[in-house]
Amino acid sequence: MSGMWAVLKRELKGYFTTPLAYVFLVIFLFFSGYLTSKEGFYEARQADLSRFFRNMPLLFVFMVPSTAMRLWAEERKVGTIELLLTLPLTIWQAVLGKFLAAWIFMTIALALTFPMVLTVAFLGDPDAGPIFTGYLGSWLMAGGFLAIGCFFSGITKSQVISFVLSVVACAILVFVGLPSTLNYLSTLLPAGLTRAIEGLSFQLHFESMQRGILRFSDVAYFVLLIAGWITACAVMLDERKAC
Amino acid sequence: MIEVRQLRKSFGPLIAVDGISFEVEKGQVLGLLGPNGAGKTTAMRMLACFIRPDEGTASICGHDIIKDPIGVRRCLGYLAENAPAYGEMTVGSFLNFICDARQIKGPDRRRAIDRIVPLCSLESVYHQTIETLSKGYKRRVGLAQALIHDPPVLILDEPTDGLDPNQKFEVRRLITQMASDKCIIISTHILEEVEAVCSRTVIIARGKVLADSTPAALKQQYGCSLEEVFRKITRTRAASAA
Structure with missing residues (x-):
């Protein structure tokens, strides 16, 4: 436990001692606000954040892999992986420490979007439920993307390769659930299979949360997704630490 | 304190470490010598539980490197190549x-x-x-x-590489100071270093142990400087083994 804490602390500090965190936060906050107002946040005259949450998957597809790409690829490149994995830590402590550090960082980024909440609260009388589940959904989705990014960061020394692979993997999971894709797939595949594919996508689970519905199956989807990719990452790193 | 038994590791067709065995006791400084690519770093990485051996095992302070890697790492100080x-x-x-x-x-x-x-x-x-x-x-x-x-056991991969003569001297003095109550393995190409700090040398080439002796005994046996001993052993014996 304390081993995981040591890795987590170092990693989280690492974000803020390099310009990475600040560049990320500025760009993330700018685009989350920009896309929201572009969708007609004020013109719609509705006191809710649906326009804010609607863009989250697209934004996360690019932003989350950029925070996750350095987690292991950099350690491999610089050779510090040999230092880290010869300290008395289990592979799980190292993997979870790094993943949680990145997730805490994403939590900070999401928390800093609080002016959106203040704005709707000032202009109208919003329903707190959908805002809460929207944030919960965004947070879980960030965790899912990070777990994917963590895995792809572990398989290569190149941060660029890890970024590209995780963007593609996340994009597939988002876009496969869009109505246009599903319509197309339903012309090729049996209905059951199309529904199964829809059930695997981020979109379906995130959308219901963003409407204020908190279902066990949606939360379980994200939890399983995170656990699965993190396990894959730990197993893979344990098998090939060097090279 | 360190027992290495038939450690073997290959990367694809390349056999990096081919069944090496040796023991190191407390108070000894073992110099692992060998040409580039002899398998020194791979052997050390296996002892530090960074790479898993294909066959064989080793124990450090009674902890097995395969069954109890965390116990090994706890009593081990490891300096990887390039620090x-x-x-x-x-x-x-x-x-x-x-x-x-x-x-x-x-x-x-x-x-x-x-x-x-x-x-x-x-x-x-x-x-x-x-x-x-x-x-x-x-x-x-x-x-x-x-x-x-x-730590009671130290494994240092080329600890003086890239240092200037004064710093080399300092590091060697540090190792000698600690030698009496620790068990130390260092790898190096620098033969004067072996004579300066090591109480024992193991020469390996192509993954095999070719000599396991003290620097003084090797010099006496071959009747020449350690440098010539190294050349004789790694060239002729490795060639005949292959």
């Missing part, structure tokens, strides 16, 4: 991270850091980030990291 360290951290925060990971807390931590910083002459760079340090200082940070928990 990797997190460049963006300061020396102080890096050493504190190592203490966190090794669970050295409270007054123990202060004592450990107060001991190690002067020992490795790091006082002047304590608040500097590691990426701005010279090669010699970086290597000393690596040494500090390996020594901070005062």
Whole structure:
């Protein structure tokens, strides 16, 4: 436990001692606000954040892999992986420490979007439920993307390769659930299979949360997704630490 | 304290370490000698539980490297080749991270850091980030990291590589000072270093142990300098083995 804490602390500090965190936060906050107002946040005259949450998957597809790409690829490149994995830590402590550090960082980024909440609260009388589940959904989705990014960061020394692979993997999971894709797939595949594919996508689970519905199956989807990719990452790193 | 039994590791068709065995006792400094690509680094990485051996095993302080890697790492100080360290951290925060990971807390931590910083002459760079340090200082940070928990067993991969003569002398003196109550393995190409610090040498080439003796005994046996002994052993015996 304390081993995981040591890795987590170092990693989280690492974000803020390099310009990475600040560049990320500025760009993330700018685009989350920009896309929201572009969708007609004020013109719609509705006191809710649906326009804010609607863009989250697209934004996360690019932003989350950029925070996750350095987690292991950099350690491999610089050779510090040999230092880290010869300290008395289990592979799980190292993997979870790094993943949680990145997730805490994403939590900070999401928390800093609080002016959106203040704005709707000032202009109208919003329903707190959908805002809460929207944030919960965004947070879980960030965790899912990070777990994917963590895995792809572990398989290569190149941060660029890890970024590209995780963007593609996340994009597939988002876009496969869009109505246009599903319509197309339903012309090729049996209905059951199309529904199964829809059930695997981020979109379906995130959308219901963003409407204020908190279902066990949606939360379980994200939890399983995170656990699965993190396990894959730990197993893979344990098998090939060097090279 | 270190027992190595028939360790073997190959990378695809290349056999890096081909069934090496040796033992090291407390108070010994073992110099692992060999040409480039002989398997020194691979052997050390297996002992530090970074790479898993294909066959064979080893135990350090009674902990098996396959069954109890965490126990091994706890009583081991390991300096990897090129002394990797997190460049963006300061020396102080890096050493504190190592203490966190090794669970050295409270007054123990202060004592450990107060001991190690002067020992490795790091006082002047304590608040500097590691990426701005010279090669010699970086290597000393690596040494500090390996020594901070005062481990009974030390494995140092080329500890003096890239240091200037004065720094080399300092590191050798440090190793000699610690030798009496520790068990140390160092790898090196520098033969004068072997004579200066090692009480035993194991010469390996192409993954096999070719000689296991003391530097003095080897010189006597072959009747020439250690450098010539090294050339004779690694060239002729490796060729006949192949």
